[in-house]
Amino acid sequence: MPLIRTLLVASLLSVSLVSLAHAEAGFAQDKSDIKPDPAITWGTLDNGVRYVIMPNSEPKGRASLRLLVKAGSLDETDDQQGLAHFLEHMAFKGSTHYKPGTLVNYFQRLGMGMGSDANANTGQDRTVYQLELPDTKPHTLQEGLQVFADFSGGLLLQQDQIDGERGVILSEKRARDSVAFRSYKAEIGFLLPGSLPAERMPIGLDPVIEQSKRDRFVDLYNTWYRPDRITVVAVGDLNVKQTTALIQKEFGEIAPRAPARPDPDLKLPTSISETGFGYHYEADAPNTNISIQTLQPFPGADSSKIRLNDQTLQLALDMLSRRLDILAHKENSPLNGAYTGVYDMFQTVRVGSVGASAKPEQWQAALALIDLQLRSALDHGFTAQELQVAVANMRTDLDQSVASAATRRSERLAGAIADALNDRNVFTSPAQDKALIVPLLDKVTPADCLAALRNAWSGGRRVFVSGNVKLDDPQAQIKAAWTQSQSVASTSSANENKVVFPYTDFGQAGTVAAQKRLADLDITQVTFTNGVRLNLKQTPFQANTINLSMRVGAGRLTEPAATQPGLAWLSWLAFKAGGLDKLGIDDLDAALAGKQVGLDFRVSNDAFTFGGSTNQDNLLLQLQLFTAYLTHAGYRPEALTMARKAIVETQTELAHTPEGKLQTNIAAELANHDPRFGIPDQKVLMGRSLDEVKAWVQPQLDKGPLEISIVGDIDVNKTIAAVAQTLGTLPEREIKPDYASQRIVNFPDKAESLRYTVPTEINRGLVYLVWPATDGRDIHLARRFNLLAEVFKNRLWDTIRTQMGSSYSPEAFAQLSETFTGYGSVGVLITVEPEQADKVTTAVQKIAADMQAHGVTEDELERARAPILTGIRDSERTNGYWLGTVLNGSQEIPAKLDWARSRAADYQSITKADLDSLARHYLIKDRTFSFTVVPDHKIASNSK
Structure with missing residues (x-):
């Protein structure tokens, strides 16, 4: 349990800023008095490749592989800056057993998603490749290890593939450019002047990325991808003996391809003498x-x-x-x-x-x-x-x-072991x-x-x-x-706040009015005499972990947005921070010290939602905390102060980023300027008050319909009793109206093409295209939209990323509301070089037109479906799926239970004709809403 290290760092290629270890033989425990986890097998092949194998049962039938290469941007020469990261990309662009252009498609057919199941990241002192195998059959495990062995010693590094990837690297560099990264780079340069870590950011330099020839890549690859710098990590539902044999088979023949070089001189200072x-x-x-x-x-x-x-x-x-x-x-x-x-x-x-x-x-x-x-x-x-x-x-x-x-x-264990x-x-x-x-x-x-x-x-x-x-x-x-x-003398700042949690008795326990068990889903549903609904599922997926989600009232369906715009946003920011009537937020933290409880509050489209995670010993306390917030919310003035600070920061960020336009202008535009959509401006938000929050939220907490779902390592009867002592004591709950008129949201009658500018120094733009669809209440249709979006995404990757090199990670999505009638969309979101925005928009429209006219191929369908089916199998062994997707609101919307029953079979039944029909009816050129957001550097400059 090493020291927690805290650093505010931009998310840049998973930049590693901890412990550069030289390529030493053996493992850390060889020179320590600490013994390693006894569940792990540690080994070293004759050529120096190390391996770590850990059997683990969750998720069942899957394995997580990591390939740790002890080399990163610090090992680059001056004319290689950025090539360690570039090399990581090239690993997926052709090797001994996988010719160029085949590996990603192979992963997809196997049931793996690119990015989710197959990925990599480069830091200053290491490169890590990761594979989440869909099963642990000997052939699948052998293939995964063969991929890693190719990465270790069999990359082709063809010049045409290198040239084709340059635009992708530059796009990633642009996508990761941010205020946070620029500030971090300046700060590390100030703190560690003249040091190699301050100069060697993994993303590299534009001239190197744009101009380096194959020989520079080969030099870096052969020098640093050596057997003694490589470790294979395998965690999952696997056999140690068989896995060891496969590692020996795939990695045993890898040999050094170039002489070793000394580790770099980091030139790091280790002390500060003056301020x-x-x-x-x-x-x-x-x-x-x-x-x-x-x-x-x-x-x-x-x-x-x-x-x-x-x-x-x-x-x-x-x-x-x-x-x-x-x-x-x-x-x-x-x-x-x-x-x-x-x-x-x-x-x-x-x-x-x-x-x-x-x-x-x-x-x-x-x-x-x-x-x-x-x-x-x-x-x-x-x-x-x-x-x-x-x-x-x-x-x-x-x-x-x-x-x-x-x-x-397994995926968390594999990552932790690699770290x-x-x-x-x-x-x-x-x-x-x-x-x-x-x-x-x-x-x-x-x-x-x-x-x-x-x-x-x-x-x-x-x-x-x-x-x-x-x-x-x-x-x-x-x-x-x-x-x-x-010059100000220090004084003791001790906090002697001995406090206890006083909200433990809410009156006579409630009684159960109805209870039934759904045997096929192993779900218990309860209704108390006061109308509180309870959904329960005992699972073995996380020992001594219990997850809760509670829905109260109707959320944004009842927001008086026309007269009090921004009220939902202020409520979300201020409600929890307001603490309770007897305990402010800090006293509450002290009172709950040492207890495994917590609370998350959100204003959702159709309910106020409370979330928490606890264990068996603290379940009653967790429910007492929920009940206390329902009955004794504090609405303290300091909550408004904290919320307004957050509003100022958020609004400033929204105003200076292309992404901000998605959450403000564009969200409102697509909802035909319904005041519930899009984040209002700062002046509007600052005009809202805590009194308004209380007047809107509290009546719904007092009497609104309430449904709570609890999933995890629970005893069903004890959990029902705990809910009876807390939520069961509340006043009778109202029946939720249908809110038919409030559920109506419409796209504008006429499709639009709009261009926005934002004042920013960051040279990054966005392309956002949307096609109106329908809502998500017809799950059969919604699943087909999801699969169509996956096919769309794969085409974007093939065209926008691979062929054009115009974007690092183009995304396609299907967003179908379960709250608003008929409201949903298929869309595309792409980060681009501003000068290429129109070119990329045209390319996306061409892809959509082709899908609309000619449909999809059988291969596209299977490559999109296989990772989804893998994800379905995996999710069914997670509390998050059962809580968030199935149980949450399942008595209000009983169809959710049938959705769970039919999920895998329904996805399996989807045909090419299904997707062709959707594309034909929805990807219509005249119904394309197109938005472009680009920086206005002149405005940014003047704003200084």
């Missing part, structure tokens, strides 16, 4: 971010001593984070949010970080506040009460991990982690936590300000703010 100040401006940023960081040498290889020290430090971080959260929630706080963490980089340096986001005009106050809180913790430490909360939460995490260990999913291997950490079981850490929790003191925090922050400081604050003299202004902050 430094850095700044990066992004006009498009939704807020201003402030961070204070420090550096320490890496503490050493994985060992029991280091893990225990790290856990003591983690307790200190948890307590400091809680203090910052409490301050951020206060009504007049300058903090929008805050974080603290410690993370290790490349087994060389440990970074301590505390940071916050704020409005641009409040950056000095935010800096002063996080600095004061950090100094307060370092100077005065923590209290026994604060430690008690942190320890209780850590104990709960350990206990839950042990209780659910037997049903962990541990890359970071040179010993992979241990939850039981081992608990056995190591619990004795520490029994005796740890506030003084121990203070010592750990002081050790992590014993160096100098780096202060960095980035985002949408415009500073004329950054160095002087940041230094002045820092100096002013440092």
Whole structure:
């Protein structure tokens, strides 16, 4: 259970910023006092290829494979920047056993989805390929390992394939460009000046991507894809002996193709002697971010001593984070949010970080506040009460991990093992982690936590300000703010909030009016005398895990959007944050410390929805929490403050991103400007109040129809009794009207082609095309639309990505509403180079016209259907499917149960004629709504 490392990083090719390990023989446990998970088989072939095999039963009949190559962008030469990632793409473009253009189609026919079941990612210090096999038949497992063996030593790297992929790489680079990534790159350059990690982003440089010839790829591939840098991970419902033999067969003959090169000199500093100040401006940023960081040498290889020290430090971080959260929630706080963490980089340096986001005009106050809180913790430490909360939460995490260990999913285990291997950490079981850490929790003191925090922050400081604050003299202004902050003496900031959860008695338990069991689905349905409906399913998929979903009232169907636009959005942001009448949100967290409970609140189209996850011991408490929010919601003023901070950030981001137009103008346009669709502007949202929220939401919570579904490791009778003690005590629930008029939503009468611009420095555009369809109540028809969309997506990949190289990940979808009558669509969403938007739009229209005129092929149908059928089999062994798709609202809409009964057979029965008919009737040129969103750099420049 290694130290939790926190870093705010843009999502860039899964950039790895933890522990660069040299290509060492053997495994981390060979040089550690920590024993590895005994369920795993570890081995090394004669040529140096390592393998890790772990039998695991969930999901049954499937296996997760990972190929870890200990090489990434840090291993590139100056003229190879970006080729480690480019090489990852080329692995799918032709190899010894799979000629160019065949591998993706082969995966699909096997029942694997590209992206979901077959994928890869490149970091600075590693490349990881992943396959989620649809079954564990010997032939399937052999094929999967053969693919990985080809990746390891049999890539063709044909020049024409390289040339054809350049546009895709550049499109991915464009898609991943963002304010967050630019700010991160600037910050890491400031924190680690002159270091290789600051200079070697995996996405690379345009000239290298555009011009590199085959020899540069071959040099990188042969040099770094060596047997001693390769590890095969296999987790799933498999036989260890047979899997070992297959690995030996496929990988045993791989040999080095070039001499080894020394590992790169990272040039990483390991300490800070003086305070430094850095700044990066992004006009498009939704807020201003402030961070204070420090550096320490890496503490050493994985060992029991280091893990225990790290856990003591983690307790200190948890307590400091809680203090910052409490301050951020206060009504007049300058903090929008805050974080603290410690993370290790490349087994060389440990970074301590505390940071916050704020409005641009409040950056000095935010800096002063996080600095004061950090100094307060370092100077005065923590209290026994604060430690008690942190320890209780850590104990709960350990206990839950042990209780659910037997049903962990293979894909998560495979990913975790690959991460541990890359970071040179010993992979241990939850039981081992608990056995190591619990004795520490029994005796740890506030003084121990203070010592750990002081050790992590014993160096100098780096202060960095980035985002949408415009500073004329950054160095002087940041230094002045820092100096002013440092002049304020620290005082103890302890939170002595001993609180208990008081909502445990809601009156006389309710009684059951009706109960029935649906044997074929193993579902129990209950109705209480007060009208509360309960759906139950006991499952073995996640040990000691229980998932809940509750629907109350009618949600946005009743929103007074014409007179109070934006009310649903404010309600979603503010309701949970308002806490309860006796406990604010922070006191509530303290009262529930050490308990496996939680609450998610959303305003859905046809209900207010509550979600939570718990275990057997805490199920009653979870239900008490739900009931307390129904009967004692707080609607506290600080909730409005937090919501409005979120509104400002969100609106700023929406205004400066092409994606923002989808959620604002375009969503409203497609609903013929129905005020319930699309996010209103900031001025409108700021005009809503908590009184309006309460007046709309609370009557529905008081009396609205209520249906709760509970799935997981439950005892049915005990669960019914727990619901009776809580939701069963509520006043009688109303019967839900049909809301026929409120369900009417229409597309505009005439199709439109609209072009939008957004002020942004990011050179990225969007192409969005929509064809009106129907709603999702006819599940037979909806499934055919889903399959048609998959065929459409595959054609987009073949044309827009592979042939044109114009987009990294073109998407097609079918969105069919289950709430609004007749409202649904088939659509396409593609991120593009702005100059290519019209060209891509024309290509999409041509694909749609061809499908409308000529239908689909049998091969297209099968390649789209096979991954869906695999997903169906897999989903049936997940709580999420049974809760969200089947049980949730199944008494209000009984047809959902029949949908579950017919799903696989219905998809299997879909014919080419079915899809041809849909394409012919719906992909009509004259009913195409076309939207293009491109940046207006002139506006962005003027906005500075």
